[in-house]
Amino acid sequence: MIKARGLQRRFTSRGRTVDAVKGVDIDVAEGELVGFLGPNGAGKTTTLRMLTTLLTPTAGEAQVAGCDLRADPVGVRGRIGYVAQGGGTGPECKVSEEIELQGRLYGLSKADAIARGKELTEQLDLSGLDQRLTKTLSGGQRRRLDIALGLIHSPKLVFFDEPTTGLDPQSRANLWEHIRTLRSEQGVTMFLTTHYLEEADALCDRILVIDGGEIVAEGTPDALKARVSGDGVVLGVDDDVTDRAAAIVGRVDGAHDLTTLPGEVRFRVPRGDTALPALLRAFDAEGLTMQSVQVQRPTLDDVFLTLTGRSLRDSESTDGATGPDGDTRSDDTTDSGHGNDDGHGGHNDDEKDDDEKDEVPTHVA
Ligand SMILES: Nc1ncnc2c1ncn2[C@@H]1O[C@H](COP(=O)(O)OP(=O)(O)O)[C@@H](O)[C@H]1O
Numbered sequence: 634m635i636k637a638r639g640l641q642r643r644f645t646s647r648g649r650t651v652d653a654v655k656g657v658d659i660d661v662a663e664g665e666l667v668g669f670l671g672p673n674g675a676g677k678t679t680t681l682r683m684l685t686t687l688l689t690p691t692a693g694e695a696q697v698a699g700c701d702l703r704a705d706p707v708g709v710r711g712r713i714g715y716v717a718q719g720g721g722t723g724p725e726c727k728v729s730e731e732i733e734l735q736g737r738l739y740g741l742s743k744a745d746a747i748a749r750g751k752e753l754t755e756q757l758d759l760s761g762l763d764q765r766l767t768k769t770l771s772g773g774q775r776r777r778l779d780i781a782l783g784l785i786h787s788p789k790l791v792f793f794d795e796p797t798t799g800l801d802p803q804s805r806a807n808l809w810e811h812i813r814t815l816r817s818e819q820g821v822t823m824f825l826t827t828h829y830l831e832e833a834d835a836l837c838d839r840i841l842v843i844d845g846g847e848i849v850a851e852g853t854p855d856a857l858k859a860r861v862s863g864d865g866v867v868l869g870v871d872d873d874v875t876d877r878a879a880a881i882v883g884r885v886d887g888a889h890d891l892t893t894l895p896g897e898v899r900f901r902v903p904r905g906d907t908a909l910p911a912l913l914r915a916f917d918a919e920g921l922t923m924q925s926v927q928v929q930r931p932t933l934d935d936v937f938l939t940l941t942g943r944s945l946r947d948s949e950s951t952d953g954a955t956g957p958d959g960d961t962r963s964d965d966t967t968d969s970g971h972g973n974d975d976g977h978g979g980h981n982d983d984e985k986d987d988d989e990k991d992e993v994p995t996h997v998a
């Protein structure tokens with residue numbers, strides 16, 4: 634569904650050059666739900682905007698939904714759905730109008746747009762909200778409407794930029810459920826960006842980790858975690874046999890980072906779950922009793938930390954400070970009703986200006 638090679642994007646504005654995306658390769662197969670995980674500023678949105686034809690790559694090639702990105706951008710556009718980071722609904726529009734307009738923009742007849750809109754609003758728990766102005770929707774509802782709009786023309790491939798940023802944890806989990814259902818019921822291939830570890834972990838079949846414009850790792854959540862230094866295991870034993878227990882652990886294949894305290898043996902091993910049965914047998918054979926066992930799987934944050942030396946949670950907390958939490962201001966109509974939910978407000982406009990600026994010379998030349 635997506636095959637990108639060496640995609641690059643350089644921005645030049647006010648004499649400053651930013652290599653936002655430094656040559657990424659991306660492969661997404663039909664039916665996959667792939668996450669693009671990285672901290673703010675990693676280059677996720679820039680990559681997505683290239684893949685969705687909104688931004689011309691500085692270098693690189695891509696096939697998206699069966700069309701060549703450079704040779705047939707119109708073909709790409711007709712076959713994909715794109716749910717932007719800040720959403721795209723007009724605050725003074727009614728839900729029904731947005732849906733119909735979006736359908737008509739994609740060439741559906743009025744009747745088809747309404748029928749498809751009904752199907753999607755039912756699926757996304759938006760029934761009964763047709764006559765509401767979009768600015769009166771809760772954060773979660775508005776995000777689901779954004780998704781309905783992105784799917785109106787039944788695309789086979791959908792891009793989501795930060796689908797749940799700014800939502801409270803409950804609305805986030807609810808949206809994950811909807812995304813999973815859409816995938817299973819409509820067979821849509823999905824590529825989404827996120828800076829939430831939990832989101833990538835819970836939702837995605839496969840994750841590409843991006844940092845500083847480069848893909849630093851890729852794999853299933855489990856495979857990525859297995860690449861870290863393995864599972865952490867903590868064994869509880871009687872104080873007086875700690876050393877004997879540690880000696881047994883020392884013979885376990887792949888065990889490392891072995892440390893002991895009286896009554897406790899800690900170590901790491903590639904797979905804690907498969908190492909334990911053999912370890913229990915070895916304890917039995919030597920007449921030792923294991924009093925307790927804990928196996929701690931590494932988290933995606935451990936993965937990110939190992940790969941980059943930084944914790945992804947740091948950027949997450951900064952974000953949390955600037956983002957309103959969607960559903961808590963449910964039905965209020967606030968001025969900022971439809972502001973960008975992640976502190977990136979106005980960013981898109983900047984991007985457009987800059988694009989035009991640095992694309993002009995290419996046309997002239
Ligand atoms: N139009 C632009 N002009 C200049 N720099 C930009 C522009 N758009 C994005 N950038 C820079 O490119 C980098 C990647 O941005 P972005 O793709 O938005 O990251 P992410 O979506 O991962 O948070 C950042 O350093 C950002 O400031």
Ligand SMILES: [Mg+2]
Binds near residue numbers: 718794
């Ligand atoms: Mg972004």
